[in-house]
Amino acid sequence: MKTLGQGSLASLLKILLDIVYYLLWAVLGLASLIIVLIVFGGISRLLGFGSELPLSIRQFLAMDVVLALPLAIAALAAVTFVVDRLRRIMATLIAGDPFVQENSNHLRAIAIGIAVYQLLHYGAHGVLSLMITLLGRPVEGGARVVPEFSLNLGAWFAVLAMLVLAEIFREGTRMREKQKLTI
Template structure:
């Protein structure tokens, strides 16, 4: 919102990022707590106590192995949303061409790349666990042994890296211009 009370696209996007930020934290807490319960359940199962055995019986190996990957994906998304929030804060303040935004763009590019890599690992682990543990595939679906590369996401990584360099150079030139009489 501006001083006149007018709703801007930047303000709406900033609020959406804030809501997403808190929803991601809630998801991280739920997934982490579930992962801890599963680990405690396995330890209790090996010790001989079977309190969580009914919960563990409902989970298959693919779901159990994917909990750490869910945590990695959520943390990566938290980093991405945090950096976007910081960039929007400078935009709302009226000075988006600051040197910090170049670093934010670079971190966002790495976060998108890590998110894509974690997705590849997750799909590979699910397929591997279904194969190793000889588990049936849900609802008769077939698993393809192909690597589906999302070219759009990798193009975005490259574009964000280029934009981060443009921001860095623009901020440097702006600083030089401020020092020039």
């Protein structure tokens, strides 16, 4: 199987990335709807109008995981951003011209997206651990959650690798343009 052009491995990967991209948008929409319902439910309870929320919704809102939902939505947005940039790179591979300036920019943006995702992951873990500890809620087995920091070296290595690849693509594009001007 060829790697570039129509009917290639790149076109198959682009189809898979398209599916993942649209699924991520659906999950983002659902999570955003949950946030809107949480905000509306909180405002209606504060103002004292409307009926009491059903028990299942009140139990869901009482869960500690809901506290990290805004950070989870931001992390999903970062993942969606990375997948979108990968889709754009695959489009240039399908076209048979991977050494274009846009791919360098896409790789740099992917590196930034991965870094943002990692920072949001750390933030969500810290907020959730802190809230569980401050609210004094027991965790499975009766232990308390102590906020702990764990560095994902693989993800940070990927950020560095993407930045290096972005520079390689930028330089390759510059050399290609220079070669086109040479007779």
